[in-house]
Structure formats: C-alpha cells, structure tokens
Amino acid sequence: MGWYFKALEIFKKVLGTDHPSKAATYNNIAEVYRAQGEYAKALEWHNKALAIREKVLGAEHPNTATTYNNMASVYKAQGEYAKALKWYIKAYRVFVEKLGEDHPSTKTVFRNAERTHDAAGYPGSIDISLSD
Secondary structure (H helix, E strand, O other): EEEEEEEHHHHHHHHOOOOOOHHHHHHHHHHHHHOOOOHHHHHHHHHHHHHHHHHHOOOHEEEEEHHHHHHHHHHHHHOOOOHHHHHHHHHHHHHHHOOOOOHHHHHHHHHHHHHHHHOOOOOOOOOOOEEE
C-alpha cells in the first residue's frame, strides 16, 4: 500500500488535488482495503475517488461508473444487497449509455448486479430498467 501513498504525494505535487490519476489511485487503495475486509476504509477511499471523478469527469463518465461498480462490490461484500444493487444499476446505466450493451464493462456490471440480486434472494430475474 505504501507505493500508492507515494504515488499520491507525487500526483499532489505534479498534477494538483483533483486530477483523475489521483482518483484512480484512491480507487486502488479502496480495492486493497476491500480485499482485506476493511469495508469502512474501502468506502472512504472510494468516496474520495468519486468526489474527484464526478467533479472532473462528470457523473456520466465510464471511469466514474467504475467507481460506482466498485462501491457496489463493497456493499455486496458486507451483505448490503439493496445498496449494492443501487450502485450497480447506476454504473450499468452509464456503461449502457456511453459504451453500449455489448461492451465488456457493461456486461460485467450487469453480471455483478445479477449475482447480487440472486445472493439477496430476490424473486425472479433482475430487471434493470434504463428509466427511473
């Protein structure tokens, strides 16, 4: 994890505080915490990444949607399936709009949502409507 923190210091000096590369590093740190089962820390770092990505790239950017997907994975790991599905659906909508239904990222997030739906024990198959 030390290398990620070293990278953050370099990004801060060279690129400033709100650069997408810094957000990517925040995401990586969060994923390490998720893998270690430290879910509160994972969400803290994902939220830092999300703040930058939404500010700089916008809520409808595929990189921002990647953070939505990653946050969903943390909630799923905690058994918080309703929260996880909310974030997976948000990611899926961005990926469909920006990358199309056949893009690997779109398919991956849909499978993640399906598995979460099944793990939660919800009846029937998942229906991700693209309208609210």
